[in-house]
Amino acid sequence: xxxxxxxxxxxxxxxxxxxxxxxxxxxxxxxxxxxxxxxxxxxxxxxxxxxxxxxxxxxxxxxxxxxxxxxxxxxxxxxxxxxxxxxxxxxxxxxxxxxxxxxxxxxxxxxxxxxxxxxxxxxxxxxxxxxxxxxxxxxxxxxxxxxxxxxxxxxxxxxxxxxxxxxxxxxxxxxxxxxxxxxxxxxxxxxxxxxxxxxxxxxxxxxxxxxxxxxxxxxxxxxxxxxxxxxxxxxxxxxxxxxxxxxxxxxxxxxxxxxxxxxxxxxxxxxxxxxxxxxxxxxxxxxxxxxxxxxxxxxxxxxxxxxxxxxxxxxxxxxxxxxxxxxxxxxxxxxxxxxxxxxxxxxxxxxxxxxxxxxxxxxxxxxxxxxxxxxxxxxxxxxxxxxxxxxxxxxxxxxxxxxxxxxxxxxxx
Numbered sequence: 001x002x003x004x005x006x007x008x009x010x011x012x013x014x015x016x017x018x019x020x021x022x023x024x025x026x027x028x029x030x031x032x033x034x035x036x037x038x039x040x041x042x043x044x045x046x047x048x049x050x051x052x053x054x055x056x057x058x059x060x061x062x063x064x065x066x067x068x069x070x071x072x073x074x075x076x077x078x079x080x081x082x083x084x085x086x087x088x089x090x091x092x093x094x095x096x097x098x099x100x101x102x103x104x105x106x107x108x109x110x111x112x113x114x115x116x117x118x119x120x121x122x123x124x125x126x127x128x129x130x131x132x133x134x135x136x137x138x139x140x141x142x143x144x145x146x147x148x149x150x151x152x153x154x155x156x157x158x159x160x161x162x163x164x165x166x167x168x169x170x171x172x173x174x175x176x177x178x179x180x181x182x183x184x185x186x187x188x189x190x191x192x193x194x195x196x197x198x199x200x201x202x203x204x205x206x207x208x209x210x211x212x213x214x215x216x217x218x219x220x221x222x223x224x225x226x227x228x229x230x231x232x233x234x235x236x237x238x239x240x241x242x243x244x245x246x247x248x249x250x251x252x253x254x255x256x257x258x259x260x261x262x263x264x265x266x267x268x269x270x271x272x273x274x275x276x277x278x279x280x281x282x283x284x285x286x287x288x289x290x291x292x293x294x295x296x297x298x299x300x301x302x303x304x305x306x307x308x309x310x311x312x313x314x315x316x317x318x319x320x321x322x323x324x325x326x327x328x329x330x331x332x333x334x335x336x337x338x339x340x341x342x343x344x345x346x347x348x349x350x351x352x353x354x355x356x357x358x359x360x361x362x363x364x365x366x367x368x369x370x371x372x373x374x375x376x377x378x379x380x381x382x383x384x385x386x387x388x389x390x391x392x393x394x395x396x397x398x399x400x401x402x403x404x405x406x407x408x409x410x411x412x413x
C-alpha cells in the first residue's frame with residue numbers, strides 16, 4: 001500500500017473519530033437530556049432549559065486563546081475527550097438516582113468541557129492538515145458529527161427506553177472513552193507552535209499580549225464586516241426551517257415513530273451531501289463551489305412550504321426530507337470550509353471558535369424567533385419567511401472573500 005494512501009486512510013480515521021467525539025456530547029446534552037427529562041415527566045419549561053447548555057459553546061471564544069497559548073492541541077483534544085466521557089458516566093449514575101439538582105450541575109460542567117473540547121478539536125484539525133486537506137475532509141468530518149447525533153438520538157435513546165437511563169447515558173460515556181483511547185493512539189503529532197513563540201531573531205511575545213492579539217487579528221482581517229455578516233446569514237434560513245420542521249410534521253399527521261425514521265433517513269442524506277460536497281470542494285475549490293452550494297442549500301427550503309399545504313403521507317414526506325437534508329449537508333460542508341479559511345494558522349483554535357460563535361448566535365436568534373413567527377402566521381407562511389431569511393446569503397455569497405485569509409503551513413509528512 002502506498003504511503004500516501006495509508007496516510008489518507010489514517011487521516012480519514014482520526015478526523016472521523018474526533019468529530020464523532022465532538023458530536024456525541026452535543027447529542028448527549030441536547031437530545032438525550034431532553035428525552036430523559038421528557039421521560040421522567042418534567043415540565044416543558046424545564047425541558048426547554050437544556051438550550052441553556054449551548055451558552056457554553058456560544059461563549060467559548062472568551063477562553064479559546066488558552067488552547068492556542070498553553071499546552072498542545074493534541075493533548076487538549078484526547079484529554080478533554082477522556083474527561084467528557086467520565087462526566088457522562090457520572091451523569092448516568094446521577095440520572096439513575098433522580099437527583100435533579102446534581103443532574104443540572106453536572107450537565108452544566110459537562111457543557112463547559114464539551115465547549116473546550118470543541119476548541120481543541122477544531123484547532124487541531126487546522127494544525128494537522130494543510131488547506132487542501134482541510135477542504136478534502138470537511139465533508140467527512142460533518143458526516144461524522146451527524147453520525148454521532150444519529151447514535152445519540154436513535155440508538156442511545158432506544159437503549160435507554162429498553163434498559164433505563166443508566167445504560168443509555170452510560171453507553172454514551174463508554175463510547176466517548178473509546179474515542180479518547182483511539183485518538184490518544186492514532187492522532188498525528190504535528191509541531192506545536194504557539195502564537196507567543198517568536199522567530200529566532202525576535203524577542204518572545206508575552207502570553208498576555210498574544211491573548212489579546214488572538215482577538216485583534218480576527219477582527220482586523222480584510223472585509224471583516226462582510227465576512228462576519230455572511231457567517232451569520234449563510235445558514236439562517238436553513239436553521240429556521242429546521243427549527244419548526246418537527247412541529248409541522250406532527251401537525252400534518254406524521255407520528256412519533258415515523259418522525260424518528262425520517263430523522264434517520266435525513267441524517268443519512270445529510271452525511272451523503274456533506275461527503276459528496278467535500279469531494280467537490282477538494283477538486284474545484286471554494287471559489288468555484290461556494291455560490292452553487294449556497295444556492296442548493298437555500299433553494300431546498302421552499303420544498304417545506306408544500307408539506308403543510310398538501311399534507312402528504314409518510315411516503316410523500318420522505319423524499320422531501322431526504323432532499324432537503326442532502327442540500328443542507330452540501331451547504332454545511334461549504335460553510336465549514338469558508339470558516340476554516342478565515343482563520344490564521346497561529347490562532348487556529350481561537351479564530352475558529354470566534355467564527356463558530358457567530359454561527360451559534362444565528363442558531364440562537366433563529367430558534368428564538370421561529371416559534372412566535374410560526375404561531376402567528378402558520379406553517380406555509382413561516383417556511384416562506386424562512387426562505388426570505390436566506391436571501392441575504394444568496395446576495396452576499398457573490399461578494400464575500402472566497403480565498404484564505406492567509407496561506408496555511410503545510411501539514412507534517
